[in-house]
Amino acid sequence: MATITALKAYDLRFPTSLEAHGSDAMHTDPDYSCGYVVITTDAGDGLEGHGLTFTCGRGTEVVLVAIQSLSFLLVGKKLEDIYGNFSGFWRALTSESQMRWIGPEKGVIHLATAAIVNALWDLWAKREGKPLWKLLVDMEPEKLVSCIDFRYISDVLTKEEAVEMLKKNQEGKADREKEMLEKGYPAYITSAGWLGYSEDEIRRRCREGLAQGWTRFKVKVGADLADDVRRCGLIREEIGWDNTMMVDANQRWDVQESIDHMKRLAEFKPLWIEEPTSPDDALGHATIAKALNPLGIGVATGEQCQNRVIFKQMLQAGGLQFCQIDSCRMGGVNEVVSVILMAAKFGVPVCPHAGGVGLCQMVQHLAVFDYISVSASLDNRVCEFADHLHENFKEAIVIKNASYVLPKAAGYSTEMKPESIRDYQYPNGAVWQQLFKEGKFTAP
Ligand SMILES: C[C@H](O)[C@@H](O)[C@@H](O)[C@H](O)C(=O)O
Ligand SMILES: [Mg+2]
Secondary structure, three states, rough: EEEEEEEEEEEEEEEHHHHOOOOOOOOOOOEEEEEEEEEEOOOOOOOOEEEEEOOOOOOOOOOOHHHHHHHHHHOOOOOHHHHHHHHHHHHHHHHOOHHHHOOOOHHHHHHHHHHHHHHHHHHHHHHHHHHHHHHHHHHHHHHHOOOOOOOOOOOOOOOOHHHHHHOOOOOHHHHHHHHHHOOOOOEEEEEEEEOOOOHHOOOOOOOOHOOOOOOOOHHHHHHOOHHHHHHHHHHHHHHHOOOEEEOOOOOOOOOOOOHHHHHHHHHHOOOOOOOOOOOEEEEEEEHHHHHHHHHHOEEEOOOOOHHHHHHHHHHHOOOOOEEEEOOOOOOOHHHHHHHHHHHHHOOEOOOOOOOOOOOOHHHHHHHHHHHHHHHHHOOOOOOOOOOOOOHHHHOOOEEEEEEEEOOOOOOOOOEEEEHHHOOOOOOHHHHHHHHEEEEEEOOO
């Protein structure tokens, strides 16, 4: 029996705003950051659970406090009790009678939950000696479903249905796993189209992407319509018309504006418009989808879809044609799996959101699990990739032929290199001290 002895939390930030990496119409100067959690136990096996939640610079300190405030629910707990009744533990974490008031299940407190829960899954997978996707794929349907809290979603998906869906897909699983191991999971690239990049930089990155074999490119829009027309035009010039383009407005528009602007951008044939409007507006998304679907444009959303309840409503209302689960926005793997199952029930493809710091590391596992165990289809499915900060991770993602190569190391691929954890701590890590000295950032 192993008991959790400590939970440490770190504020790690990377100065990506210096080169406009990750910039969009709403987040014009993101410094990719995370609340980073390390869980240790008395097992004596040297294994630690590493988990993170993605943030954008300022505000990470708030997430950190939330993680620390929740830690009393873990320290002293037996791992067997957590993994033996994971949905019960997840509910204890998300429904703690005083902490839930600052959520519930949304915002900072849910980001903090994600970091902790992701660390617990990393530890579980390491203890089983499997990469997370394999842990999920090999788990008995009943056991996997027992990790999910069905409260608030049982009106559209019951435990029994979820077990049934997973059981139905047992057939063909071995073949799909073999196929994934051979070919990897298909991806698209975002790193050519950040909003703050100059025209030359966009052209250079498109050419580089094409040379590397990328065929699907995502472009940021939303700040200014005339500029969007210009940027979409130049990207089509670079990538041609046989390749796929998606556009992402990061919630910049009203509902009617979304429809009007996208009618203007329809000539560039985008596959989807991502986050056109407020991430909470399920009915607004449905209105947009109704207007744009006849033009061949789907609505995609999810990176700021705060929990399974909003996803449920989006799916019920026909508000999304591409379901972009995020590994950190919701309460970790348990809740993500429930959304993957709901999306399958509604016949909506899951196309995970990634990028940031560590998101690609995590969602590769979730996408592969979706294909092998749940959807059994690759139609209209593609996982995001953005080429930043992977070098900080011990088991960095590998891309080959524009696809994610399946991770083989045990865990959730969330563990950073010790020197990255040391040097990027904000504000005392060596990297930040140097940036303050050079006057590139102001010390807090
Ligand atoms: C601030 C971030 O880079 C976002 O722009 C990013 O997550 C983006 O929406 C994406 O879809 O990759
Ligand atoms: Mg996006």
